[in-house]
Amino acid sequence: MTEKRELDKRDWIAGLDKGIRIIEAFNDAHPRLTASTAARRTGITRTAARRYLRTLEHLGYVESDGQMFWLTPRVLRLGWSYFDSAKLPRAVQPYLQRIAVALGGATYYAVLDETDVVFVARDGSSQIQNVGFVLGARVSANLAAAGIAMLAYRPKEEVDAWLAGRKFVPYTQHTATTADAVRENIDNARVRGYALLEQQLAPSVRGIAVAIRKRDGTMVGSISVSLPMGTETSERAVARSLPYLREAEYALMSAF
Amino acid sequence: MTEKRELDKRDWIAGLDKGIRIIEAFNDAHPRLTASTAARRTGITRTAARRYLRTLEHLGYVESDGQMFWLTPRVLRLGWSYFDSAKLPRAVQPYLQRIAVALGGATYYAVLDETDVVFVARDGSSQIQNVGFVLGARVSANLAAAGIAMLAYRPKEEVDAWLAGRKFVPYTQHTATTADAVRENIDNARVRGYALLEQQLAPSVRGIAVAIRKRDGTMVGSISVSLPMGTETSERAVARSLPYLREAEYALMSAF
């Protein structure tokens, strides 16, 4: 969350903002849009929305049957620009792989984007059950060990602001749904130097995460492992996982 | 490759095109850009490029230290819009998982984007070696079994046009580097109903793929499995893989 420099009005390209809003108007509930519905969802006039959609169509980012518009896989190129340009996700891959093999779980490298944790690298499949995010997936930071580990390295005031006036949607019976409960998770992570979260997002899944910092101490992301809980105690899971996570943490510190 | 409707000049939003070009100007070789270099890479004037970068910064898609600009993980949201809105990648996930477990390789669901094959869903990690694409990855269609399987379902003329005037960059000693060799791969796939490719992109890796079609016959994507070659014969690999791929093929046909 870098400080936003004040934006001069004359440095604002309205067309770019609108175009991006059009792209993001497509989602699960609205996989295909007409010009009119796209306009309604974005607050743009229908005529303008149509122009943007047709521009995107010409660029190959959307397709259309003349009536409906839908996104093409080409939009993935945009995300790909990030993967290509962000060196950490690449540097981290061998460590993820090693940890995944050693621990038998899915491992992730994740970063914070505002209030969400975004998983930008992954290795290992969870044989037992289908816990697992795909790359680029994002969830509210309080729901994943990766998020808690990173929040523990943000200033207290920021975390408080983050917690204030936030709804915590329960995903399982055990999801922490109060600000205090989430704060406790964060405080625990700060004290211990790692985050341990159980059954917040999915039942019988345990996450363990450590924050990754640069040499100067600034936090850049986190490495986490997702394990089926089974009969293993949390102490045991932490004991066997932490050495690998710590090793990656220190190694990546000098990778910068 | 839908027919492009002729685009009326007045339906063209230059600002959106420029903004997207700015985002795509970031890549492996240019992870961080100044306004000037971004301008050079996109053919936009420096002043304009700076305005677009600052707009993107304000939107949260890039960050800046005042001099350099770099992408943030937020751009992944754009790709995510596609994953959210494309129902097939989601419907396909359980099949991929099942195949991955049964065959012990990495499985992919991929689609065509112009001349590239784009991997949009994945399951399974290859324990043996690090063969594997991440989501959104793209390679020239002739290099992956998934691509060959899909090209086999495109009209011959289109494939010829596709092959004409194309450079085939060798990735291994065995990469097919002539149009005829690639055409033979495609023809084989068309005759057999599945694609088998060996060591085109990486040594000692074998790919087997089938195209996925809707009930009306239109090809929408492909499912493939990537296996280490080891000592297994190609016949044996096909024999044990194909039943799983076929099953997914037929199941997904009705998923539409």
Place this chain on the structure above:
DNA sequence: TACACTTCGCGCGACTATCGCGCACCCGGA
């Protein structure tokens, strides 16, 4: 130290790209 070169931020006046209204039209459902 001074010079040459490159970059940046920014103000400005000019222009054209973009805007949204309004119309005619088409289609499917009641």
Place this chain on the structure above:
DNA sequence: TCCGGGTGCGCGATAGTCGCGCGAAGTGTA
């Protein structure tokens, strides 16, 4: 047959976007 939703498109107005050109700041070299 009517109604409500959608589309394509012409048009005139406006303000959003453009790029020049300035001064300042940084970097490498003589």
